[in-house]
Structures are given as C-alpha cells and as structure tokens.
Amino acid sequence: MTSTRLDRRRFLAASAAAVAAPYVRTSHAAGRLTVGFWDHWVPGANNVLTKLCNDWAAKEKVDLKIDYITSQGNKILLTGTAEAQAKAGHDIMTLPTWYASAQAKNLEPMDDLMKPLIAENGNVVAVTEYLGKQDGHWVAIPATPGSQVKSPCGRIDVFKQHVGLDLTKMYPPGAPADKALTDRWTWDTFLAAAEKCFKAGYPFGLGLGETTDSVDWVGALFASYGAELVDAKGNITVKSDATRQALEYAKRLVQFLPPDVFAWDDASNNKWLIAGKGALIMNPPSAWAVAKRDNPKVAEQLWTFPAPKGPKGRFTPGLPFFWGIWKFASNKSAGKSLLTYLSQRAVVEQLVTASGGYDIPSFSGLRDFKTWAEEGPPKGTLYHYPPRGDEIVSIAMSPAPTAIAMQMYAQATNTKMIAKITQGGESIDKAIAWAASELEGFMRA
Amino acid sequence: MSQAVARDLPVAAVRRVGSVKAFARRKSTIAFVMALPLILTIVLLVIYPAFYSIFLSMLNKSMERFVGFANYVFLFKRETFWMVVKQSVIFAVSAVFFKALIGFCVAHFVHNVPTKGQRKWRGMLLVPWVIPPAMSTLAWLWLFDPSYSAFNWVLERIGLDAVPWLGNPYWARFAVILVNVWFGAPFFLIMYLAALKSVPEQLYEAAAIDGANWWQKLWFVTLPMMRNIIAITVLFSLIVTFANFDIVRVLTNGGPVDQTHVFATWAFKLGIESGDIPLGACVSLFMFPILAVAAIFILRGITRRGNEA
Numbered sequence: 027m028t029s030t031r032l033d034r035r036r037f038l039a040a041s042a043a044a045v046a047a048p049y050v051r052t053s054h055a056a057g058r059l060t061v062g063f064w065d066h067w068v069p070g071a072n073n074v075l076t077k078l079c080n081d082w083a084a085k086e087k088v089d090l091k092i093d094y095i096t097s098q099g100n101k102i103l104l105t106g107t108a109e110a111q112a113k114a115g116h117d118i119m120t121l122p123t124w125y126a127s128a129q130a131k132n133l134e135p136m137d138d139l140m141k142p143l144i145a146e147n148g149n150v151v152a153v154t155e156y157l158g159k160q161d162g163h164w165v166a167i168p169a170t171p172g173s174q175v176k177s178p179c180g181r182i183d184v185f186k187q188h189v190g191l192d193l194t195k196m197y198p199p200g201a202p203a204d205k206a207l208t209d210r211w212t213w214d215t216f217l218a219a220a221e222k223c224f225k226a227g228y229p230f231g232l233g234l235g236e237t238t239d240s241v242d243w244v245g246a247l248f249a250s251y252g253a254e255l256v257d258a259k260g261n262i263t264v265k266s267d268a269t270r271q272a273l274e275y276a277k278r279l280v281q282f283l284p285p286d287v288f289a290w291d292d293a294s295n296n297k298w299l300i301a302g303k304g305a306l307i308m309n310p311p312s313a314w315a316v317a318k319r320d321n322p323k324v325a326e327q328l329w330t331f332p333a334p335k336g337p338k339g340r341f342t343p344g345l346p347f348f349w350g351i352w353k354f355a356s357n358k359s360a361g362k363s364l365l366t367y368l369s370q371r372a373v374v375e376q377l378v379t380a381s382g383g384y385d386i387p388s389f390s391g392l393r394d395f396k397t398w399a400e401e402g403p404p405k406g407t408l409y410h411y412p413p414r415g416d417e418i419v420s421i422a423m424s425p426a427p428t429a430i431a432m433q434m435y436a437q438a439t440n441t442k443m444i445a446k447i448t449q450g451g452e453s454i455d456k457a458i459a460w461a462a463s464e465l466e467g468f469m470r471a
Numbered sequence: 472m473s474q475a476v477a478r479d480l481p482v483a484a485v486r487r488v489g490s491v492k493a494f495a496r497r498k499s500t501i502a503f504v505m506a507l508p509l510i511l512t513i514v515l516l517v518i519y520p521a522f523y524s525i526f527l528s529m530l531n532k533s534m535e536r537f538v539g540f541a542n543y544v545f546l547f548k549r550e551t552f553w554m555v556v557k558q559s560v561i562f563a564v565s566a567v568f569f570k571a572l573i574g575f576c577v578a579h580f581v582h583n584v585p586t587k588g589q590r591k592w593r594g595m596l597l598v599p600w601v602i603p604p605a606m607s608t609l610a611w612l613w614l615f616d617p618s619y620s621a622f623n624w625v626l627e628r629i630g631l632d633a634v635p636w637l638g639n640p641y642w643a644r645f646a647v648i649l650v651n652v653w654f655g656a657p658f659f660l661i662m663y664l665a666a667l668k669s670v671p672e673q674l675y676e677a678a679a680i681d682g683a684n685w686w687q688k689l690w691f692v693t694l695p696m697m698r699n700i701i702a703i704t705v706l707f708s709l710i711v712t713f714a715n716f717d718i719v720r721v722l723t724n725g726g727p728v729d730q731t732h733v734f735a736t737w738a739f740k741l742g743i744e745s746g747d748i749p750l751g752a753c754v755s756l757f758m759f760p761i762l763a764v765a766a767i768f769i770l771r772g773i774t775r776r777g778n779e780a
Contacts, residue, residue: 103743111748128746131533236726286617288727289638294617303618429532429746436744437729445728449638467549470532 058089059360062109062116064102064172064347065094066381067312074380075171082367088360097122097172109352117355118365123421124435126158126166126348127428134351134358136164136365143167143369148391151419153344157428165350167365168388170377172347175386175419176242177411178334179299179314180306181228182404183327188226188305189219197331199406200399203415208332213250216334217279223305224282231298231307232283233290234445236438240290242343243308243333244440245422248272250336255434255465256426262465265458271337273447273454280448288445300324308333308343310384311401311408318403326403330411344419346388383408433468527752534749542753551729551737556757559733561644562719563712566651567705570712573652574659574704581660582667593664600657608721611650615722640730643723647731650718655711659704666700667693699773706769710762734758 061079066072072094083090093116095102106125109115110132121129144150150158154168185191196207220230233240248255251272255264280287284298296313298304302324307313317325333342349368351361367373374387375395383397393412401408413419422440423431434440439461446457494500531538546552581592599607614621615636623633637643674692683691694701716735719725725732725740732740734754742751 100743107743107748124746236724284618286635286638289617289635289643289723291724298618301618433741433745433747436740436746442728450728463550467545467551470545 056086056088056360057357058091059083059118059357059364060091060093060116061118061361061364062093062095062102062105062120064120064122064169065096066171068315068381068384071171071377071380071382074376078368078373078376079364082364086360086363088357088364090364095120113352113354115352117357117361118349118351120169120172121166121348121350122172123157123345123347124428124432126350127160128432129350130160130165132353133165134353134355134361136167136351136362139167139362139366139369140164143366143389146391147369147371147374147387147389150388151344151346151390151413153419153421153424154346154388156424157346157421158348160428166348167350167369169347169349170368170374170385170387171381172345173386173388174310174345174384175411175413176239176246176308176310176343176345177330177332177413178306178308179311179328179330181299181304181324181327182329184223184226184228184305185219188222188228191215191219193329193331194404194406197329197410199404199409203332203410208415211332211334213247213275213334213336217275217282219306220279220282226305228303228305229282229284231290231295231304232279232287233292233295234280234283234287234441234448235290235294236441237290237292238345238435239292239295239309240287240441241422241435241438242345244276244444245424245435246308246333246341246343246420247276247336248422248440249341249418249420249424250334250338251275252336252338254425255423255439255461256430256468258425258427260427260430260469262462262469264461264465268338269458270454273443273457276444277447277454280444288449299328311382311411312384314407315382315384322403328407329404330408332410332413332415332417335416340417341420342413342417344386344413344421383411386412430465430468434465437464437468439464524752524756527749528756530749532747532749538749542749546750546753546757551732552754554729555732555734555737555754558644558731559713559758560761562648562651562715562731562733563709566648566655566712567708569648569652570655570659570708571701571705573656574663575701577656577660578663578667581664593661596660597657599654600661604654605717605721607654608650608718611646611653612722615646637723638727640727643727643731647719647722650722651712651715654718655708658708662700662704663697666697670696702769702773706766709765713758713762 063072063075066075076092079090079092082088095105097103102120102122103125105115106119106121106129109119110129113132126133150168154173158164158166158168180193182193185193191207195204196211197203223230232243234244248269251268253264253266253268253272255262255269257263284304287294295304295307295309296316299307299309299313300317300321302321311330314325314328314330317328333340335341349365351358351365355361368377369389371392374389374392375397378385378387378392378395379397383401387393393414398408398412399406421431421435423434425431426434443457443461446452446460447454450457452460527534528542529537529539531541577596581589581596584592613619617635617638620633620636622636627633635642636646670693674696675688678688678692713733714735715733716739719731719733719736720739723731725736729737734757738751738755740751741754742748745751
C-alpha cells in the first residue's frame, strides 16, 4: 500500500512547488484568449484561420478558444450587441461593416496596431478608414475574412453577343484594364447594355429590396452622380440636382430589370445569375463560386470587373469587416498580438487563398496575391475583383456621420426612393421630400 | 423524546413551532412553493427583461442619458411608425379572424368524422402548427420566391400572369397573413374541437325537439357554449400574432418599402440593425398597451359570463 504520510521531504517539495507555480512558464503561460470569428461561407476557410491561430497560440503559449459565429439571421450582430450590453463575452469580436463604429465606445483603441500595419502593408482604403476610425482613432482593425467589394459579375457570352462588348478585353486577365474601353464603361453604357440584355431575355439582376446587395449597388450609383443624402457634417443634402439625376437614371434603368426586384434579398441576385437568367449582377464572387458547383457552364462565362463610372468617378461598393477588442476583454495584450499576426502579409495571403479570392484585404499593399490571377474557370475571372485601378471603394450613405449613415443603410433609404418613383408611381420631388423627412428622424442624438 | 422536549419548551415556543407547521401544511403555501420555480422563471425571463426594456426605451440613442418619454414622443411624429401600427393591426386582426373562422369550420368537420378516423385527421391537421414557423416559412418563401415561385409556375402553365407575391405591397401583406393563418389555424381547430366535445348532447336533442335547424343549433347552442373558449383563444392568438416576428422576417423582411413591417420586425430593424436600441425597445413596448386593452375587455367578458353562470 502506498504511504500517504507527509514527511519533511514531501512537505518541502510541495511548498517549493506552490511558491514557484506562478513563475513557471506552462503551455498556457500567456493566459486565455477567446475570439468570436465570422463563420466563413467558403468551405475550409475556417480551418485555415483556425490553424493559423493555433500556430500563433502554441508559439505565444496562449490558451485560445475560437467560436465561429454565423451572419445568418444576423446572429453575429446579435452576439456583438449582447456582449457589448452585458460587458462580457469574447475578448476579440468580429464586427461587420457598421458595427465597429457603432460599438466604438466599447472598443479598445487600435492606433498602436494600425500605425505599424499601415507602414508595413500600405494605406487602407477610404471606406475602411471611414468605418474603422472614430474621432481620429482606430477602434478596430480591418479583418480579411468577410471583407468584400461588390463589383459587377457579367456573362462574357451574353455581353459579346448582345452588347458587342468583350469583357475580357476591357479587363484582361493578369493585365491592366484597357483604358480606351474603360473610359467608355460609364453608367450610360451600362444602361444601354441593360436594355440590350433585357431585350435579349437576359435582364441585369440588380435588386431593389432592403438588403445590403440592393443598398450597395444603388449607393455606388448615387456616389457616381455625387448624390449625398447627408453630408459629412450631418446636414441633410438629399434635395439636390445630383440626387434628382441619380433617381432619373434609376427610373430609366428599372424598366429593364426583372419586375420583382423590389422583393429581392441577397440570395435572389445570385440565384438569378446562377440559373442563367441574367447577364449581370453586382456581388462578390460568391455567385460565381456556387455556379462552379451548380451550373458550371454558366460559371465558365462569368467575369468579375469594376463598376461603371459616373460624372463623379468610378465607385465600387465595399464592405469591410473588422476585428475589435472589447474594453472589458481580460487579455488585451494577447488579443493585440493575435490581430497583429493575422494582419501579416504571409498570413493574409493564406486567408485570401482559403477564401478562393472572396476576401479582399483593406490594405492597398495586399492586393497582388496570385489567387486572383489563378482562380477559374475562366482563368483570371477574379483578376480585376480587387480594386486596383481608378475605382473608389465606398459604402452607401457615406460620407454621412456613421451613426446616421448606419440607420440610412439599415433602412435602405436609397432603394426605397427608387421603389417609390417606379413601383409606387410617385414623383421624384415627392420621393425626395419623403427621404428628407426620414433623414430628419435619423438625426436624433 | 419529542414529547419530553416539547414539555420543556415554553408555551409560546411550542405554539410558534405549531403555527409554522400549520403554515407549511396549508394548501396555499404548498401551492405557492410548488409554483415558485415557475414564478422565479417568469420574474427572470419576463418581468426583469420587461422592466429593463422600459428602462432602455427611456435612454437617448447612445444610451448615455435618461430622456424620459422623449423617444415615445419622437415615434408619434414618425409617419413610418403609424404605418407600422396600421399594418400590425391589419395583420393581427385579419389573421386572427381567419384563423378562428377556419379553425371553427374545420373543428366541426373533424367533430363529425367517425371516431375511428378522427385521430388521423387531427394529426394531419396539426402538422402546420408543430413545424417550427421559421422552417415552414422558408418553404413558403420558396413557393412565393420572386424569381422561382412554384405558384407562378403553375399560374403560367395555365395561361395566367405571374403574381408578384412579395414584390407588391398588397400581395406581400396577403402572403404574410396567409402564412400566419396556415400556421395558426390548427391551434384554433384543436381548442374548438375540445370545446365542441364538451357540449352536452342533450342540448342538441332538446333543440331538435323544439324544431331548431342546424343554423339555430349553431347560433343558440354551440356558440354560447363555446363563447369563453373562443374569447380565450382569440385573446391568446391576438397576443401571439401581434408579437409575430419570424414569418414577416423570413418572408418579406418588412418590405417592400416597409409595407409589411409589424412591431417586432420594425423594432429589430431599428434596435439591432440600425444600432438604436432605445428606439427599438420603445417600438416593441407599444404592443403592450394595445394588447393590455384587448386583454382587459376580453377577460372582463369572460369573468362576467362566469359570474352569470
């Protein structure tokens, strides 16, 4: 039988162990870190992120726990909001688009991380700065997974046959855009192309519902015409000639869209293109990725390229995601270390590759990865997906202060104006007056 | 031993122990103790969130300042708010009316099915009610899908025009009400069926002897006997339908142009998606006075009838 008697030697050994315990570097000496990541829709993308994080955790001796939270049913928004309210939850949280600015007061400043990252990876696009910086301070850092732009994705064959435009010549794979052709790639050309495709039985699939895909492309259209509903200082500027021009254009375009676009959600445009019913949508390349599986013949004809330009420039809708560290987080130093690691060029490249090129890093120096040149078929279909040329990446409702813009965006003020003047049969003046009244309501502090 | 102890204790102490025992043995005490877990659950999950919601609704947008009733006053001035009030009333009243009507008719049908086959009918007719509404609404969404509607496929095959089920405000309202009726009618059916079975057969026999036709039997026997159960089910369904979220959320998300929003979906849109939690809380609380008034009237009627009996 084993003796359990506490002799002098055992007592000394136990005492020494107890005294030294806090100073012993165990496998989790740097503490525990909990992370809420966005649950990526691309199969396998989460596994790569998990592996990268685990490599970092093993090296830094951190006890890491990752939860993947879906954006289906707004679960990630609900989780973030609940954690902010309860002042408890993950240390690091993924904050989609508007939610970094919305939770700014609950987030740890990130200026100390962003300065070296910008020096290393290049400037961030304006939309990321608009959403991630509040009162001159970074409140979160741009996350690669989930960040996207919504460029046009068009059918090469339909455009060639019915519009007389070779998309692969205008935006050739692995090479800069054809300047002569892109100079002519304007919203007027877009309208003419929409009419031709409509007559050929392939209407453009541009939603006018209240979900983000609808709001985003209309946002790019409005920005191209210089139509700001609210300016950067928070003044209501919807009653302008620019808004009127954008609405008149939209009224002309709507007659060439499917009649039910007012009920479209974010899946409708994808389904429209994948089923071979339409010639163009404005979306990240998820529709193309699903078409590769479900309708390969359509996928082989899809080409992603920048949006048309308007009088004020070529605007592409961009939706960056962010990673933030809550002020109540228990292990902020480990959190900052992980986020710095996840923003390194080599790591970002692995994340982009794992997403099949879907994710767009916000740093300008991280848009030259070979994934976008190699993805296919057709090979190079995503080469012009990351904005590199004359595109201005923006988000609908900017440059309004984010607290106001977020409400305008969530309540789809821009698409509702179009629905009112088309489906509702109202005059442009009446729709503008309605919008002005709505915007006044969004101004409350 | 216990007798010896009791003998040594002062009289007052013995009385106290006795009264505690008596208190513990009282039926009301036992009932209270047994209901305590439920009461605590309600306090934790209903009462506390309700008061917290009232507190939230009295904060400013950034939730840093107490503003009293300013959010409510603000809402009263919004055109969209009154549109949501109107839509919620149309949605709840019409859905409850059709649920009650269909439930009443089908309950009579099932009641008259021979006992042997009745279980099968009851089981089948309850299916819509037992499927989680978020799931069944997804199936309806596919039937109404803007581009691939199965209904439109059939309409087009028989030479009719496609219907913009979810794209046109009126059709969209019809669609959300239809799905709610489809989901909720079985509840009325089962309640009314239970009520029908409890109506004494002798009353119908007496009515038949007096020469009553089926309509008179329905009007003068069945309906008075079912009045309380109809009132309770209507009240219960009105509360649940007013507070509906999933059907509208999945089917139309409040669109087109906000014209199918009900209180719960608009509260979510404002509170969570637009980042204005106080205003969202404010909208969700507007259901309370409307439902409270309905509950007072309906329950008062039931109590009055109970006293008359």
